[in-house]
Amino acid sequence: MTITAETLDRSRGLVAPALRLAVERLDPFTRLVVSYHLGWSDEQGVPTVANPGKTLRPALALLAAEAVTGRPDPGLPGAVAVELVHNFSLLHDDLMDRDTERRHRRTVWAVWGDATAVLAGDALLSLAHEVLTDADSPYGQAAGQAVAIATRELIRGQVLDLAFEERNDVGLDECLDMAAGKTGALLGVSAAIGAILAGAPQQVVSCLSRFGAELGMAFQLIDDLLGIWGSPAVTGKPVFSDLIARKKTLPVTWSLDHGGKPGRELAAWLRRESSPTEDELQHAARLIERAGGREWAAQEARRRVGLAEQALHEAGLDDLARNRLGDLAHFVIERQS
């Protein structure tokens, strides 16, 4: 087991009981739906051992608390809250994007319908705040504020994402701004909230927030690469799903802006109306590669991790904590799913 796998495993062990305790507050039906979504049970409520997801966000929250106080515990309500907000956004995004599969299982709206996905997402967003207001910390209110601001950014990112689907002229800068909202903001608060709850100085909190936000950009770049070249068996998403949906992902947008002739061919490909065949999807993926979008995204992900490490350095944490957070950053760009 690598150090990062150990870190994630330990974090899951700490967060899982607190997360279950929070979910138990929900009404029986919403609890079933959420338990299914989180991989704890099947559609009938029979317990399962499913892939719990990366739980990267709670790991960041716990490591930051540990970095500041020597113990992960003060970060626990924050870890639960960011995981709840993350899952609120998955439930609603899957519905809006009409994605039918996540982590190798049918999505909630596909199983129970639209209204259930709306309500289960609502319940998790509210529960995140409930958990923070329960926190036995004088900094619970500040943590709630950080989560609310990040959620506003998350929603802004999703609004842009949907608007971009209707447009053919989305530039790279707009796309980076969208990713900063959609992915950067929640990873930023995940990295900061443990320190907020532990009462760390503002300078430490803002360095950790920057660390998480840059890590989030790297995460999104890798996600976009996996959405095109990842193995469906590993990612749990259908092959080429982002291309089928004609998503303006970062490697695509870079290729359109800077990709020369293959970039222009890609632009023409994206404007076509008909549903693409498997061969045509392969062809589009090759165009992005020839345009340089694949290489750029991989490089940009590494550059963002470098910026994240710099922010981490500026936070002035002790070596052990910094190394663990740094390992997590490298895991993000080396992951295959």
Next chain:
Amino acid sequence: MTITAETLDRSRGLVAPALRLAVERLDPFTRLVVSYHLGWSDEQGVPTVANPGKTLRPALALLAAEAVTGRPDPGLPGAVAVELVHNFSLLHDDLMDRDTERRHRRTVWAVWGDATAVLAGDALLSLAHEVLTDADSPYGQAAGQAVAIATRELIRGQVLDLAFEERNDVGLDECLDMAAGKTGALLGVSAAIGAILAGAPQQVVSCLSRFGAELGMAFQLIDDLLGIWGSPAVTGKPVFSDLIARKKTLPVTWSLDHGGKPGRELAAWLRRESSPTEDELQHAARLIERAGGREWAAQEARRRVGLAEQALHEAGLDDLARNRLGDLAHFVIERQS
């Protein structure tokens, strides 16, 4: 102008600027959608003077703060928060219920589509907590907790409401429980939050919460009556909309449980598959009336207002504050829309 109309008017005057300031934080598109939903602008963003709704919830929050401190101001963040949560639930409920009209205008999902209604609702729920975490009060965290718990109840109520649509055997008790979640909880926290933010003793807070919850039940009973016998020109909802949707409203459920022969006829009517004609809807309304459901609902609403007044009395507030809150309670059962 009646005393209550004056109270509501003054409350709107205090809340409107704070509400606008909160909404200005949202991204431009969501801000437009929310401004339209709140009646501040048309679909293009051109300012309008539209019916702002009853804004009963913020009025309760401000009156309670005034009752405790002599000034409404400490309740202001709470007033904004409960109005935001209320509008979050309207946006999502209209979508789930596929209602196309509210306050004489098209609903948000009908104008911009499902995803926009989901995101605008999400944004308002999150914004409610953002406003409370910004509150310059040592009790902001307690206020956030009360709002989160009420939101959980609100969601439980909507989950039940949707489940009841699929069932033909919903009893009155279940229906009352659903209304307590869907309407009682948010009115309860609306009446309590001003006192929470003002640091009132727990006993006062819990009496006010009970006052609001009972008032909420009365409100729902009147709403159900208006949904059948209200004037569409005044309510802004299509005529007989609740009957068309075969909603298990309180007067309907009471008629099924206690309405004798007309109640059994109503049960048969509700089980039919075809879309009812105008004449058939008139007939169903008459069945509810003959079964006694209309009279029961009106009486039960008055009884609930009595219970609300009793809770108010137990809160031990001064006469002026108590009278204003009591007037508001009477307004709730005398309203026509």
